[in-house]
Amino acid sequence: MSIIGLALVLAAAGLLLGLTFIRRKTVPIFRPIPAFTRLKRALGISVEAGTRLHISLGRGGLQTPEAAPGLAGLAMLRYLAEQTSASDEPPVVSSGAADLSILSRDTLQAGYKAAGAEDFYNPATGRLTGLTPFSFAAGAIPIMQDENVSANIFIGHFGPEIALLTDTAERTNSPAVAAAVDPTAQAVIYASVDDPLVGEELFAAGAYSNAGNTHQASLQVQDILRWAIILVLLGGSALKLLGII
Amino acid sequence: MRIVAAFVAIVTGLIVLLGYFVPAGSLLELRLQLVQWAAILAATAVLVGVVSLLGVHWQKISTRQKNSAYSILLIISLVTTFLLGLLGTNNPLISLVLDGIIVPAEATLMALLAVTLIYASVRLLRRRADSMSILFLGIAVVILLMSAPLPIGMFPGADVVKWFINEFFAVAGARGILIGVALGALTTGLRVLFGVDRPYGGK
Numbered sequence: 001m002s003i004i005g006l007a008l009v010l011a012a013a014g015l016l017l018g019l020t021f022i023r024r025k026t027v028p029i030f031r032p033i034p035a036f037t038r039l040k041r042a043l044g045i046s047v048e049a050g051t052r053l054h055i056s057l058g059r060g061g062l063q064t065p066e067a068a069p070g071l072a073g074l075a076m077l078r079y080l081a082e083q084t085s086a087s088d089e090p091p092v093v094s095s096g097a098a099d100l101s102i103l104s105r106d107t108l109q110a111g112y113k114a115a116g117a118e119d120f121y122n123p124a125t126g127r128l129t130g131l132t133p134f135s136f137a138a139g140a141i142p143i144m145q146d147e148n149v150s151a152n153i154f155i156g157h158f159g160p161e162i163a164l165l166t167d168t169a170e171r172t173n174s175p176a177v178a179a180a181v182d183p184t185a186q187a188v189i190y191a192s193v194d195d196p197l198v199g200e201e202l203f204a205a206g207a208y209s210n211a212g213n214t215h216q217a218s219l220q221v222q223d224i225l226r227w228a229i230i231l232v233l234l235g236g237s238a239l240k241l242l243g244i245i
Numbered sequence: 246m247r248i249v250a251a252f253v254a255i256v257t258g259l260i261v262l263l264g265y266f267v268p269a270g271s272l273l274e275l276r277l278q279l280v281q282w283a284a285i286l287a288a289t290a291v292l293v294g295v296v297s298l299l300g301v302h303w304q305k306i307s308t309r310q311k312n313s314a315y316s317i318l319l320i321i322s323l324v325t326t327f328l329l330g331l332l333g334t335n336n337p338l339i340s341l342v343l344d345g346i347i348v349p350a351e352a353t354l355m356a357l358l359a360v361t362l363i364y365a366s367v368r369l370l371r372r373r374a375d376s377m378s379i380l381f382l383g384i385a386v387v388i389l390l391m392s393a394p395l396p397i398g399m400f401p402g403a404d405v406v407k408w409f410i411n412e413f414f415a416v417a418g419a420r421g422i423l424i425g426v427a428l429g430a431l432t433t434g435l436r437v438l439f440g441v442d443r444p445y446g447g448k
Contacts, residue, residue, distance in 0.1 A: 002265075009266075016439070017439075061287060068433045068434060071444060072429070098290035098292075098293065098294035101297070102293060102294070103445060123297070124297075124300065124304060131291070132351065134354040134355070135351070146310070146312055160362075161354070163358050163361045164354065164357065164361060183419045183423070186422065191366050191381070192368075192369075194372055199421075199429075202429065203429030203433055214439075215436070218429075218435075221428075221432050225431075226424070226425065
């Protein structure tokens with residue numbers, strides 16, 4: 001099994017590098033995802049109205065198997081920090097894992113620096129709100145209620161506690177864009193958010209926010225590998241049906 | 246400094262990844278050692294996070310922001326729990342805090358979650374009245390009816406219907422989603438490993 005895993009990782013790495021550096025004749029076109037359109041609109045409103053964005057990265061610490069959604073959230077945060085650095089109110093980030101919280105500060109600072117507005121960076125905008133699922137949610141709710149938040153972005157590892165956050169977003173009339181990898185949280189998001197991001201759409205955030213060629217290549221690699229897995233599954237089923245395996 | 250940070254992160258990531266696929270010899274030992282160091286760093290990060298949390302709430306109190314009374318409560322609770330924790334995890338006082346305050350408070354939020362979810366489900370059709378929403382709600386109602394202890398007892402064939410929905414549609418859908426998520430996680434990890442995404446060192 002580890003050989004198959006290693007082969008998959010190497011194939012993905014090769015494809016990612018190849019598709020990143022290959023000279024493209026056409027720009028890849030991705031299907032429109034309403035949540036990202038809403039996000040860009042919310043971003044514009046936030047800067048113009050002098051309100052702030054609340055970005056919640058969930059509670060997937062880097063040492064846990066749920067680290068990847070947190071890293072995808074950080075990539076998104078990098079873009080959002082740069083875009084909103086001109087706003088009167090800086091975005092505020094909540095997380096439920098200490099390492100993620102420290103990285104969120106670093107990412108915010110990098111975004112401000114890239115936008116030439118490092119002086120406006122405030123370390124207090126990257127916060128650890130709690131270390132258990134509900135304490136994390138309970139700590140994030142006051143941010144949404146009291147800190148002039150006009151839109152919320154929940155992107156990372158969440159459990160069912162995300163319902164408390166989406167409910168608060170609705171009560172405070174601030175739109176929410178939400179994505180999670182946990183199936184329970186996805187069901188909750190589907191029921192409580194206007195434009196939910198389902199499954200791997202969470203990892204598309206970078207490509208949809210023009211974060212660079214590698215992010216676009218990542219999506220293409222995912223598509224290629226997905227088709228490969230579909231073919232393997234169908235082939236395996238057919239062979240099993242025929243009694244060959 | 247940035248280059249050094251990226252170099253350390255990439256080399257560490259590669260060692261841990263290779264150590265996972267070749268779990269033998271010095272590579273395995275090195276991987277375990279690095280993971281152990283990461284655990285120590287993560288514990289230190291918790292301390293940093295708690296100090297930062299204290300700083301944020303202290304600022305809220307000192308600038309008399311809205312609802313700063315909650316911040317006072319938070320600081321008092323945090324300091325008290327910390328001091329009690331110093332007495333040892335087996336101390337009856339810390340057990341009292343855990344069993345008498347933290348566990349019931351989290352259970353209350355869990356109960357609140359149930360109400361919140363029902364409310365969200367009721368509003369779903371107003372928010373997005375399409376065929377998928379109707380299917381989503383329909384399945385949820387069917388599963389609820391098949392699972393709930395009703396005055397008339399269980400519906401005839403409830404177990405079979407529940408099993409069929411769970412084992413075929415729910416499991417198949419969840420696996421499909423999880424395969425997509427795994428592929429997304431793989432490419433995200435590779436981007437970090439290649440140093441393209443660097444959520445550290447200020448890039």
